[in-house]
Amino acid sequence: MNMALLFDDDFVATDRVVLRGRRLEHIRSVLGASSGDQLSVGRVNGQMGLGEVVSLTDSRAELIVVLNQQPPAPLPLTLMLAMPRPKMFRRILQTSATLGVKDIWLINSYKVEKSFWQTPWLSDENLRENMTLGLEQAKDTAMPRLHIRKLFKPFVEDELPALLQGKRALVAHPGTSTPCPTHVNSPTALCIGPEGGFTPYEVGKLEEAGCQSVHLGPRILRMETAVPVLVSRLFDACL
Numbered sequence: 001m002n003m004a005l006l007f008d009d010d011f012v013a014t015d016r017v018v019l020r021g022r023r024l025e026h027i028r029s030v031l032g033a034s035s036g037d038q039l040s041v042g043r044v045n046g047q048m049g050l051g052e053v054v055s056l057t058d059s060r061a062e063l064i065v066v067l068n069q070q071p072p073a074p075l076p077l078t079l080m081l082a083m084p085r086p087k088m089f090r091r092i093l094q095t096s097a098t099l100g101v102k103d104i105w106l107i108n109s110y111k112v113e114k115s116f117w118q119t120p121w122l123s124d125e126n127l128r129e130n131m132t133l134g135l136e137q138a139k140d141t142a143m144p145r146l147h148i149r150k151l152f153k154p155f156v157e158d159e160l161p162a163l164l165q166g167k168r169a170l171v172a173h174p175g176t177s178t179p180c181p182t183h184v185n186s187p188t189a190l191c192i193g194p195e196g197g198f199t200p201y202e203v204g205k206l207e208e209a210g211c212q213s214v215h216l217g218p219r220i221l222r223m224e225t226a227v228p229v230l231v232s233r234l235f236d237a238c239l
């Protein structure tokens, strides 16, 4: 936690917060902070700054906060991920938030196992917690918006074309002939396939909607590796 992300519920006055649970534990055990110490803080979807610890006990930390800095610029990326295996999902979500992705779509695909959609990691509370961890890692406050679409065909036929308007649209697909572009830095939509890859039918539908198939070379990367590799290739801002 390089910054404590603050939520409305934490504020007991306009410039005062009380933290408990995970953030308190981190302040006490990892940072070893004591009264008078200053920590990085940021208000969700707001500004960042410093919090001075004014009281610290086993059950609560009280901080006076000054929030006067803008968070880093978001990436102009709409990221569409075929729902990953639950044990990878949490990490991929955190990494996406850390990299500055603000628009994340979890979509279905033939090779996504139905059981993946039952994971508790998809509860509102767990989604928020993992995106919070990603933002705290990066020192960012802008919470990503996450959309879930459990039916592939209605999504690509009815929603995707509008979503791609004004963006460069790509689908990462190994073995295709076009290398993934670099230094794009403009609004982009990117689809990443599941563990078994998108089927030829699905790639056809994504292309029909306006996506260009691109590859990252002959090595097949896990989704958790493909996300940061693709993002850093496309956007200089995240380097």
Ligand code: SAM
Binding pocket: 171, 172, 173, 174, 175, 191, 192, 193, 194, 195, 196, 197, 198, 214, 215, 216, 217, 218, 219, 220, 221, 222, 223, 226
């Ligand atoms: N066996 C699958 C295939 O050949 O498509 C591998 C899927 S890979 C584990 C998961 C996703 O990461 C892929 O669907 C693709 O979106 C992306 N990916 C991984 N390696 C890639 C590469 N070399 N080129 C383009 N995309 C890649």
